[in-house]
Amino acid sequence: MVETVEEDPKSKVKSQNFKSKIYKLSEVKIDETGRVKTGEGELDSVLGGGVVAGMVVLVAGEPGIGKSTLLTQVGLRTKDVLYVCGEESATQVALRVKRLGGKGEMLLFESTDADEIVSKIEEQKPGLVIVDSIQTLTVSDLSGTAGSVGQVRESAGRLAGVAKRLNTPLFLIGHITKEGSIAGPRVLEHMVDCVLWFEGERGQALRVVRAVKNRFGPTDEVGVFEMTETGLVGVADPSHMLLSERVKNVPGSVVGVILEGRRPILVEIQALTNLTNMVMPRRVATGIDMARLQMLVAVLARRANLHLEGADIFVNVTGGIRLADRGVDLAICLAIASAFLNKSLAGDVAAVGEVGLLGEVRKVGGLERRVREAKKLGYRVASAESGKSVEAAIKKLLS
Numbered sequence: 001m002v003e004t005v006e007e008d009p010k011s012k013v014k015s016q017n018f019k020s021k022i023y024k025l026s027e028v029k030i031d032e033t034g035r036v037k038t039g040e041g042e043l044d045s046v047l048g049g050g051v052v053a054g055m056v057v058l059v060a061g062e063p064g065i066g067k068s069t070l071l072t073q074v075g076l077r078t079k080d081v082l083y084v085c086g087e088e089s090a091t092q093v094a095l096r097v098k099r100l101g102g103k104g105e106m107l108l109f110e111s112t113d114a115d116e117i118v119s120k121i122e123e124q125k126p127g128l129v130i131v132d133s134i135q136t137l138t139v140s141d142l143s144g145t146a147g148s149v150g151q152v153r154e155s156a157g158r159l160a161g162v163a164k165r166l167n168t169p170l171f172l173i174g175h176i177t178k179e180g181s182i183a184g185p186r187v188l189e190h191m192v193d194c195v196l197w198f199e200g201e202r203g204q205a206l207r208v209v210r211a212v213k214n215r216f217g218p219t220d221e222v223g224v225f226e227m228t229e230t231g232l233v234g235v236a237d238p239s240h241m242l243l244s245e246r247v248k249n250v251p252g253s254v255v256g257v258i259l260e261g262r263r264p265i266l267v268e269i270q271a272l273t274n275l276t277n278m279v280m281p282r283r284v285a286t287g288i289d290m291a292r293l294q295m296l297v298a299v300l301a302r303r304a305n306l307h308l309e310g311a312d313i314f315v316n317v318t319g320g321i322r323l324a325d326r327g328v329d330l331a332i333c334l335a336i337a338s339a340f341l342n343k344s345l346a347g348d349v350a351a352v353g354e355v356g357l358l359g360e361v362r363k364v365g366g367l368e369r370r371v372r373e374a375k376k377l378g379y380r381v382a383s384a385e386s387g388k389s390v391e392a393a394i395k396k397l398l399s
Ligand code: TYD
Pocket: 061, 062, 063, 064, 065, 066, 067, 068, 069, 070, 096, 099, 100, 227, 228, 229, 230, 231, 232
């Protein structure tokens, strides 16, 4: 059951003087000059080169991931920003700015009433509006509490309306609830022009901003940030950062190349195997999907004759990055085999390939781009071409 605002049917009748026009496609004017840079290069590239007039952007992520930090930084670097503090007080935002060591000016407005915010935007006509967060806003027509689907949807609708009317870019911050369903943001995805997911492991420095929807740009760009003492810093070369502490020529460490959007990134996969003292040996995955790990372990046991049934297996992706790209399968398999056989991989080899249930190594998309990135960091790529089965790859690469 979702609460909605009831409209008086009588108020609808007056809509007889319709004003909307029909355009010929060829006559529609396109204004490409209106892009405004946010001042955060990584964010701009995810947005497709900056924000467009009237663009509504939803920034969704778990609490504590750095959404407020990022948008405060945007507020400081962009002209004419109105920052709506629904969650924190203006003092708290000012304290954060002080901690960031930031210079710059913006307008802070403490309010959780969507209509009040709309009227302030109309009055103030800011160049950019940031609302932190949509889950704290309410409209008085509804009785539901802040954060309920009805309130979130209605508040966002009214704010998006004023953004479109005044051609003001609008950032809405939305929290993902613990269950992973974004009780707020999910219901807004169709209402906004752009949805950015802010991801990362808490306690780890690396953050990835990904566009999952963008009406004004590509969705295959990602922005990479590092959370530091003085805020979020764009990371132009994440591969270098992720591999900077790697110890070479040690069993259990293998480099893989993932594609984040269009961007190839080198990651280090670490594995440790140990004789188990349990009836059910442990399988622990950090940074990769548990089901994926279990599948790869089964493939290794069955297709590559590794007797892993008596071993605890731990797999970790360093740097706190989460991998969804299947192209890293081969690297995971090699890391486990390397740890189990206590043989290290040649120091300059990066593995790329998806591993199937038959133990075959399959090609993955964007191989050229991955090879190029690997080369830049001094790695040569072992892929499906250099070993058709995972067993052959293990024989060939681990000596
Ligand atoms: P925040 O932006 O408040 O998260 P969100 O708005 O997504 O809930 O950032 C939360 C974390 O970031 C907090 O635990 C402290 C940390 N942080 C830093 O490490 N350095 C900084 O400069 C700032 C401002 C925050």
